Amino acid sequence: xxxxxxxxxxxxxxxxxxxxxxxxxxxxxxxxxxxxxxxxxxxxxxxxxxxxxxxxxxxxxxxxxxxxxxxxxxxxxxxxxxxxxxxxxxxxxxxxxxxxxxxxxxxxxxxxxxx
Amino acid sequence: xxxxxxxxxxxxxxxxxxxxxxxxxxxxxxxxxxxxxxxxxxxxxxxxxxxxxxxxxxxxxxxxxxxxxxxxxxxxxxxxxxxxxxxxxxxxxxxxxxxxxxxxxxxxxxxxxxx
Numbered sequence: 001x002x003x004x005x006x007x008x009x010x011x012x013x014x015x016x017x018x019x020x021x022x023x024x025x026x027x028x029x030x031x032x033x034x035x036x037x038x039x040x041x042x043x044x045x046x047x048x049x050x051x052x053x054x055x056x057x058x059x060x061x062x063x064x065x066x067x068x069x070x071x072x073x074x075x076x077x078x079x080x081x082x083x084x085x086x087x088x089x090x091x092x093x094x095x096x097x098x099x100x101x102x103x104x105x106x107x108x109x110x111x112x113x114x115x
Numbered sequence: 116x117x118x119x120x121x122x123x124x125x126x127x128x129x130x131x132x133x134x135x136x137x138x139x140x141x142x143x144x145x146x147x148x149x150x151x152x153x154x155x156x157x158x159x160x161x162x163x164x165x166x167x168x169x170x171x172x173x174x175x176x177x178x179x180x181x182x183x184x185x186x187x188x189x190x191x192x193x194x195x196x197x198x199x200x201x202x203x204x205x206x207x208x209x210x211x212x213x214x215x216x217x218x219x220x221x222x223x224x225x226x227x228x229x230x
Binding site: 088101 | 221
């Protein structure tokens with residue numbers, strides 16, 4: 001089945017130690033999104049790629065970076081994780097941004113803990 | 116800018132009963148889409164139903180239906196014949212149908228279905 005896959009499901013890292021979360025998709029969608037979701041809150045968009053075009057949300061901290069080496073893969077890099085970065089990180093895809101009834105398709109998320 | 120308001124932090128319903136989850140929105144766009152997502156405790160975001168602003172009929176998908184009242188800017192989700200597996204967080208979201216736009220989520224409603 002075509003899907004969005006996030007690895008790992010759970011990630012534990014140390015305060016200040018760089019960490020990378022990965023997302024892959026078999027849907028061949030043009031757009032890939034990264035969201036941060038803290039407990040009992042709505043997902044907050046960090047950035048997204050439309051093909052190779054990177055779009056950063058204005059309030060996304062510089063500590064968060066992303067890479068999309070090809071259509072299928074997208075990575076979220078946290079350069080120096082702080083305790084406040086502990087959250088669920090959700091990857092999503094869509095065929096095109098802002099058009100019609102196409103929903104975003106989400107992966108299962110990576111739950112990040114900071115020690 | 117878009118805003119989604121979900122006024123019910125939590126809802127309780129008995130199995131087999133119907134429940135309505137409220138969603139109101141604010142936008143200056145004329146063309147937009149409204150989405151409902153379900154998020155179980157495991158974390159994945161599951162797309163449930165879509166309503167376009169110009170759709171003449173209310174959307175339905177199995178046990179899910181959308182009570183769309185455009186003049187009142189409301190898009191309430193109705194779940195008929197609730198099941199225990201419906202216990203989850205439910206998010207309402209919207210996206211303008213303009214060239215390059217992203218989803219805006221509400222804060223969510225936690226639904227608990229009891230036997």
